Amino acid sequence: MNDIVSQLREIVDENGLLTGQNVSERMIHMWYPKPITALCIVRPTTCEQVSQILKLCNDNNQTVVPHGGLTGLVQGCNSEPTDVVLSLERMNQIEEVDPIGRTMTVQAGVPLQLIQETAELSDLMFPLDLGARGSCQIGGNVSTNAGGNRVIRFGMARENVLGIEAVLADGTVMSSLNVMIKNNSGYDLKQLFIGTEGTLGVITRIVLRLREIPQIQPTAFAAFDNFQQVTKFLRFVDQRLGGELSAFEVMWHDYYEVVTTAPADNIRPVPADYPLYVLIESMGAGANHSENKFNDILGEALEKGLVADAAVAQSESDRMAMWKIRDSVEHFFRHGHAFLYDVSLAIRYMDDYVSEVKRRLLDKWPDSHCQTLGHIADGNIHFAIAVGDDSSESHKAVNECVYEPLQPIKGAISAEHGIGTEKLDYLNLSRTKEEVQIMRLLKNSLDPNNILNPEKIFVSNR
Ligand SMILES: Cc1cc2nc3c(=O)[nH]c(=O)nc-3n(C[C@H](O)[C@H](O)[C@H](O)COP(=O)(O)OP(=O)(O)OC[C@H]3O[C@@H](n4cnc5c(N)ncnc54)[C@H](O)[C@@H]3O)c2cc1C
Known part of the structure; x- marks a missing residue:
């Protein structure tokens, strides 16, 4: 057995080290079921064990890839056959x-x-x-x-x-x-x-x-005729709720239609006739006060023409059903392989930006599908884009459609998923040369042998 593997085995207990088939039968991601490749998976139970593992690996220039729940969306857990995977799964107390x-x-x-x-x-x-x-x-x-x-x-x-x-x-x-x-x-x-x-x-x-914990969580689903209405409604509802607004999840028609059409079993709270939908949630304390307030605010928004249509959840099961629509992201793959994006930009540019991305996609792939949704109050949009194949050439071309129009408006290539290996080549679109240099300085100071999750975020310059 490889020397480092046998030394790792001495640090952890008998269940703490996986090799061979016990490694390859595990998948790297629930959505991308490729077997994990690694020298071994070491599964410590204490901080002291993690410390001994890293010291041993550092002394031997052995690369280490940390694994959490493997749900990340930028391939930050990818490993080479020569890497040690350090899984935190048994540190679960x-x-x-x-x-x-x-x-x-x-x-x-x-x-x-x-x-x-x-x-x-x-x-x-x-x-x-x-x-x-x-x-x-x-x-x-x-x-x-x-x-x-x-x-x-x-x-x-x-x-x-x-x-x-x-x-x-x-x-x-x-x-x-x-x-x-x-x-x-x-x-x-x-x-x-x-x-x-x-x-x-x-x-x-x-x-x-x-x-x-909130005493009540009033939730509603609203439909809009255009994006301007959505931004006006965001300001209106945030002002009126006085700090209680806890979610403002926007879905474009392309997403809403897919997740409310068979085989998806979601029931539409509002008809699928509109270009945009928002799930709104408020978290409040004083029960009657907040619930009435929420209903009044939505009624006022409808009267003022800030909302085209709306349905308020009448029960906990209604509320869960509305959230299920927002969370039905497994339907991203309805049209085959989809490339996933997580960009951020100022809200005032969003409408034009989304149209521009879709225009570029349709110019290049007339049969492509682009599902769009986002935490837009945080400036965050997600795209799931299917163009009929998953080749690296297509991926690069789709990246260009999504990232190029971000440049003039100073958007970011990652709002919340990170860089991993997936966006490695594009970090310089969102960060200045000096920012990347300081990142490298920190990396080189804290990990001079570059053993920790190498070739993630940026390519090593050693
Ligand atoms: C259905 C679905 C919905 C999602 N929704 C969202 C969302 O709304 N917002 C959002 O931000 N993300 C979302 N994600 C992405 C993902 O869930 C998050 O990035 C999550 O934080 C990753 O956690 P994880 O434990 O799975 O980490 P992993 O995927 O295991 O690892 C992610 C990165 O962290 C590193 N890492 C893991 N654990 C440690 C540790 N203990 N110490 C040091 N490094 C570590 C890994 O090396 C890797 O680089 C979603 C993913 C899915 C599949």
Whole structure:
């Protein structure tokens, strides 16, 4: 057996190391079922084991790819046959819930949904939420600075993390398990590991900020005649709800129609006759006050012509059905392989930008399909684009259709998914030369042997 593999086996217990078929029978992603290729998968249970693993690998110039729940959408977990995969799946303990300080301390491998459910047992809420909640891990969410459905109210993963314990490439443990909202004692080092996709360290423990659970969550589905109406309605509803708006999820007709047509089993809350749809959710405390307020606001919006049509959820099952429409992203693949995008740009440019992307696609592939939706209040649009094949030539050509029109309006190639390997060639479209140089400086300082998730975010310059 490879020497490094046998040394890794000594660090973890007998279930802690997978090789051969036990590696290749695992898939790299639920949507891209290709077998994992790696020297081995090491599965520690403690931070001390992670530290020993990384020290050993660093001393031997052995590359390491961290794995969370494998739901990332930019191929940030891709590995070579010579890489060691470090999976956090057995570091899945919720260590403490502090209902007074409203914090939860967890190991990095805990699934997001379990964190949400555990917070609820203390009448609290962990507001980060995304469609992959059942499979993704909090360590992966933090490493990608995940966004999701409630960013407009509670911010991205970064805003919901108070402290982090991470292990550097050489095995040094950086314990910064702060539990306070305020702590300006020098550099805020946890930020080094948030959104850096496992390139600067392996996150092992996290202190999360919890919020009060909402007493009510009124939810509605609205239809619009044009994008201008949507932006006017966003400002109107945000003003009227006075800070209670918690989701504003926009779906273009191309997405809404697919996810409400068989074989999808979603029921349309409003007819599919409109170009745009929005799922609106508010999280409030005083039950009658907020529920009435929500209904009144929507009624007023209809009267003012800010909304073309609307349906308010009358029950929890209505609410869940509306969210299911927004979360039915598995139908991205209705027309065969789809290339997925996650761009951000100023809201004022969105309408023209989306039209321009679709025009370019149809010019090149008249039979292409483009499904569009987004967390537009956060400036974030997702496209799922099917052009009839999944070749790298087509991928590159579709990238051009999506990224080129972003340049003049200073948009970003990634709003919330990160760069991984998928967007490696395009980082310079969203970041200046100096910004990338500083990223490299940090990488070279913290991981001089370039062992941690190599060739992710940017190509190494060693
Ligand atoms: C149906 C669906 C819906 C989604 N919706 C959203 C959404 O709304 N918003 C959004 O932001 N994303 C969304 N995503 C993308 C994905 O779920 C997120 O990127 C998520 O945060 C990834 O978590 P994970 O545990 O699966 O990480 P993985 O995919 O396992 O890893 C992601 C990256 O983080 C690194 N990493 C993982 N764990 C650690 C660790 N402990 N320490 C250091 N590095 C680590 C990996 O090396 C990799 O680079 C969605 C994905 C799917 C499939």
